[in-house]
Amino acid sequence: MTPKLMKLPLKGIIPPMITPLLENKELDSKGLKLLIEHLIEGGVHGIFLLGTNGEGPSLDYRLRRQLIKEACKIVNHRILVLVGITDTSFNATVEMANYAKEMGADALVVAPPYYFPVTQHETIDYLKALIPTLPLPFLLYNIPSCTKVNLSVETVKKGKEMGAIGIKDSSGDMSLLYALIDEFKDTPDFSIIAGAELFLSDTILNGGHGAVAGGANCFPKLFVDLYEASLSRDLNKIAFLRDQLLKIHKTIYNVGDSPTKSIQAIKCVLSLKGICQDYMALPLSPLNTTHRNEIKGYLEEFEYSKKQRTGLKL
Template identity: 30%
Template sequence: MSKQYEEIKQKLRGSITPVITPFKSNYEVDFEKQSELIEYQLENGTHAISVTGTSGEPSSLTIEERVQVMENAAKTINGRVPFAPGTGSTNHDETMYLTKKAQEMGADAAMVIVPYYNKPNQQALYKHFKTVADSVDIPIIVYNIPGRTAKNLEVETLAKLAKDCPNIIGVKESNKDFEHVNRVLLNCGRDFLLFSGIELLCYPMLAIGGAGSISATANVEPKKVAEMHDAWFNGDVKRAQELHYELMRLNDVLFKDTNPAPVKAALGMMGKIEPVLRLPMDLPSESIQDDIRQTLKDYKLI
């Protein structure tokens, strides 16, 4: 493995916030608000930034907009923390294009999702990820989220990719199967970066040797999510456990509807953004919004 990949593996740890894509009331991307959200993250101890992952509504953006969102984020971050944008798509050529763009703009890594909707078999998934990885000289984090892609990247496939592609350095597992994520580190190696994409598994994944989390909740409460990781890595297991349970109610309410709708509703209530999503996504029901509002009050976020 090259020195470049080893260095980013050491840096890319802790709380990586998948920053939402803010829209104006006319549905245009609000780049000024995006920069403000990133600054809010950095002020509160977030360890790294991602954009245009699930929380960033990539399927609601044009390819040009996705590049612009990545470029604005890279410019705002300006090397202060690692940057790992989501570059995956259901379309192979689009994934190649966006991943190359991430490399051109100096991203530290690219997060590439299992293609959604078309349900490739494991051989096709291997070919897809290997072709993307071979086309760039940038670290790749595979993104496995079977609940939204309708396809699970099996451990054996991921292990073969990790063996055959030196720049595939880790995986974001939004996978509720905890046996699966244990076997990822067993088969891919204990130094393979394992990130949790399931909020209630962020702490448990640290306990089995995970590198951190890429949690939508960090959009709303970045300080405590980052602090949980800091406590764990500093050996304060009790404090990490306390924060895990302290965050649980907020995690629950932010997933009462499809992400990122509750997160955008919450950020709107906090005065951070206009709470706007593009169709076919929309804000949660009034009853869910009432629950979000009360939870934010209880957490003293509003």
């Protein structure tokens, strides 16, 4: 299939795709294909590889490259492929960017290096050094819970001046999200993408462009439907779909006490759906049998409720 030129602004539902693994921690190629086809069938607009839900920092470089190569081949330009290249090492970041380009990815996702706390000024200096080396369009990624720096509006403005096509904001701060939307409202080609999936409808209704929603791994059509309802400002449909999303957060995402329980839950749901297994890269681990059975019950209840209350294929 002939590659498509990326259209700006970047928009829609772009799941931060989980990385299917086997028990020996190798890539689950069969599960990867099933997952990608599940997402495309659900109507998503792209996939984001090697993000937080993809356990990117926990995967060795060989496996990261294998994932990029196989995913790009399976997708075959049907939807956009974005690749997270954030690393503690500058050179490793550049190498992964070049490999993503070589394998046919469409764009890169760039967060400040994690581990060392850095200032806004140091972040801007880092971007000044990195951006000239990047071979693809790139999206800034604000995830202060992991990078120890919360990108300010001014830093994002500097990033845009250096070529960024948008920002994925995973700060969880709605006031910052609104400030970003307001700041770039006269720049239609610069995308404001929500990282918190509960902010999806608010983002679209207020002039943003989409969401990198972890739950779209499991329920892609739910998120695509909510995105489209928000575009058309169908408030009744938005209210119903948000209620479904809130139900997922209160039940499926709320099993166990791990700080990463939403990632564990997403992999568990995918395994229960027969798409891929729920093995995780250390230091993360799958849910235990008790918690798995709890999620199974919630999933069955959610599927039943969905079928009874709507004709939507979520």
